[in-house]
Amino acid sequence: xxxxxxxxxxxxxxxxxxxxxxxxxxxxxxxxxxxxxxxxxxxxxxxxxxxxxxxxxxxxxxxxxxxxxxxxxxxxxxxxxxxxxxxxxxxxxxxxxxxxxxxxxxxxxxxxxxxxxxxxxxxxxxxxxxxxxxxxxxxxxxxxxxxxxxxxxxxxxxxxxxxxxxxxxxxxxxxxxxxxxxxxxxxxxxxxxxxxxxxxxxxxxxxxxxxxxxxxxxxxxxxxxxxxxxxxxxxxxxxxxxxxxxxxxxxxxxxxxxxxxxxxxxxxxxxxxxxxxxx
Amino acid sequence: xxxxxxxxxxxxxxxxxxxxxxxxxxxxxxxxxxxxxxxxxxxxxxxxxxxxxxxxxxxxxxxxxxxxxxxxxxxxxxxxxxxxxxxxxxxxxxxxxxxxxxxxxxxxxxxxxxxxxxxxxxxxxxxxxxxxxxxxxxxxxxxxxxxxxxxxxxxxxxxxxxxxxxxxxxxxxxxxxxxxxxxxxxxxxxxxxxxxxxxxxxxxxxxxxxxxxxxxxxxxxxxxxxxxxxxxxxxxxxxxxxxxxxxxxxxxxxxxxxxxxxxxxxxxxxxxxxxxxxx
Numbered sequence: 001x002x003x004x005x006x007x008x009x010x011x012x013x014x015x016x017x018x019x020x021x022x023x024x025x026x027x028x029x030x031x032x033x034x035x036x037x038x039x040x041x042x043x044x045x046x047x048x049x050x051x052x053x054x055x056x057x058x059x060x061x062x063x064x065x066x067x068x069x070x071x072x073x074x075x076x077x078x079x080x081x082x083x084x085x086x087x088x089x090x091x092x093x094x095x096x097x098x099x100x101x102x103x104x105x106x107x108x109x110x111x112x113x114x115x116x117x118x119x120x121x122x123x124x125x126x127x128x129x130x131x132x133x134x135x136x137x138x139x140x141x142x143x144x145x146x147x148x149x150x151x152x153x154x155x156x157x158x159x160x161x162x163x164x165x166x167x168x169x170x171x172x173x174x175x176x177x178x179x180x181x182x183x184x185x186x187x188x189x190x191x192x193x194x195x196x197x198x199x200x201x202x203x204x205x206x207x208x209x210x211x212x213x214x215x216x217x218x219x220x221x222x223x224x225x226x227x228x229x230x231x232x233x234x235x236x237x238x239x240x241x242x243x244x245x246x247x248x249x250x251x252x253x254x255x256x257x258x259x260x261x262x263x264x265x266x267x268x269x270x271x272x273x274x275x276x277x278x279x
Numbered sequence: 280x281x282x283x284x285x286x287x288x289x290x291x292x293x294x295x296x297x298x299x300x301x302x303x304x305x306x307x308x309x310x311x312x313x314x315x316x317x318x319x320x321x322x323x324x325x326x327x328x329x330x331x332x333x334x335x336x337x338x339x340x341x342x343x344x345x346x347x348x349x350x351x352x353x354x355x356x357x358x359x360x361x362x363x364x365x366x367x368x369x370x371x372x373x374x375x376x377x378x379x380x381x382x383x384x385x386x387x388x389x390x391x392x393x394x395x396x397x398x399x400x401x402x403x404x405x406x407x408x409x410x411x412x413x414x415x416x417x418x419x420x421x422x423x424x425x426x427x428x429x430x431x432x433x434x435x436x437x438x439x440x441x442x443x444x445x446x447x448x449x450x451x452x453x454x455x456x457x458x459x460x461x462x463x464x465x466x467x468x469x470x471x472x473x474x475x476x477x478x479x480x481x482x483x484x485x486x487x488x489x490x491x492x493x494x495x496x497x498x499x500x501x502x503x504x505x506x507x508x509x510x511x512x513x514x515x516x517x518x519x520x521x522x523x524x525x526x527x528x529x530x531x532x533x534x535x536x537x538x539x540x541x542x543x544x545x546x547x548x549x550x551x552x553x554x555x556x557x558x
Binding site for chain 2: 054073076077080081084085086088089090092121123174175178181182185188189191192194195196199202256257259261262263265266267269270272273274277
């Protein structure tokens with residue numbers, strides 16, 4: 001199964017989240033089968049991330065958006081966080097601070113985009129400004145409506161500068177979400193995650209879903225595609241995302257740069273040091 | 280073996296790096312034995328880091344300093360980088376930029392210190408300003424000499440605000456360093472790391488060693504101790520550092536905060552949602 005092709009939203013494609021599956025096993029026999037595939041993908045990602053870091057020409061931006069409990073933290077801990085932290089950073093975008101609100105909505109985002117050779121992972125992102133901001137009427141429509149184009153322009157600029165962009169939506173069913181809420185209630189170590197607001201969000205779900213669908217339809221571009229990943233099975237979610245990241249890095253094909261030091265000179269210095277040590 | 284006690288520099292202790300061992304097996308039979316201990320320590324670190332993140336009261340700052348090829352990158356990749364990236368960031372401090380140089384030497388450092396609940400790992404640090412800066416006469420002695428006290432004051436401020444500070448020096452022998460340089464020469468994937476300057480640094484080693492010793496004697500405090508870790512065996516280095524980090528986190532004893540939501544209310548909301556789903 002070509003996960004990249006299967007779950008990518010084509011530019012201007014009409015999107016109905018209700019019609020897209022949340023629970024699939026894909027090509028996998030069972031969980032163990034998917035976990036093995038994920039491990040293999042992670043090894044590929046680690047190798048290619050190292051090359052990208054040394055090459056220092058291209059960068060990778062991974063955006064994660066999802067309803068509560070859909071598994072953003074899990075994907076970071078179990079898949080994306082396996083990258084070498086020297087070349088990879090995670091940025092959570094929470095409620096904006098007063099300083100952030102005093103600027104345009106992309107200001108805090110732009111300061112976190114990855115430098116050449118680096119990976120950035122956004123846990124939530126600038127898309128909140130056309131999602132929660134829209135649904136909760138935090139700004140008037142005349143403000144949020146133009147943001148789809150502003151986002152496309154922004155992402156085009158990043159892409160033109162050598163940044164590959166992957167945007168993942170973790171798609172879980174309301175039933176699976178409720179089941180995860182139940183597990184949180186039963187596990188005291190997860191009680192800090194409990195929030196009455198989670199249930200309020202469920203009652204707004206129709207509006208949120210429409211906002212997501214609009215974002216996917218308007219902002220899934222050739223240079224910054226959206227992927228809607230079935231996420232009811234955590235192991236399928238991890239396998240699909242790791243596969244798409246590994247495939248993308250393979251396409252980017254980072255290479256060790258030509259060595260710009262004189263190897264003979266280094267060998268001479270080494271021999272001198274070796275001789276000096278013997279004395 | 281209590282690594283924490285064994286390798287800590289006591290305040291005002293006189294330090295001779297030549298007299299401190301670089302190659303020890305400590306309590307370990309062999310490499311496999313040490314690797315098993317490291318794995319156990321990492322599991323402890325992961326559990327306690329999660330608690331610290333949720334608690335959001337204390338923070339941890341880990342400083343790494345070492346000669347070239349001593350293994351800073353390896354420690355980050357194999358030990359410290361196993362922490363959850365959502366609560367842990369690595370900061371490399373390279374040659375300062377022109378903007379950084381236009382400020383005091385702690386300006387760029389302070390902007391990277393860990394927030395409550397977080398861990399920061401410094402790959403090199405403010406200590407470069409009393410090491411390379413001193414040895415290469417980048418500023419006059421009247422500028423670098425007062426920095427030991429300035430650093431102590433700075434670190435005391437961080438500690439007073441709930442930041443635990445661990446400073447590790449990876450101590451390798453010149454022979455082991457040269458051996459690692461040889462391995463780099465033989466491995467094309469490592470050629471990007473080759474630098475004639477590495478050999479120049481070896482010729483300055485007596486000066487650099489004295490600068491390190493001064494930093495350890497003056498800046499190993501109760502609230503921000505230096506540890507000199509024997510690093511000729513990578514597996515010993517990893518076991519010792521992971522042990523000290525695990526012990527420190529245990530002492531910090533982070534706790535899940537009391538749940539400030541009304542559990543009965545959450546249960547009621549859950550039941551309502553469950554009922555609604557059945558309809």
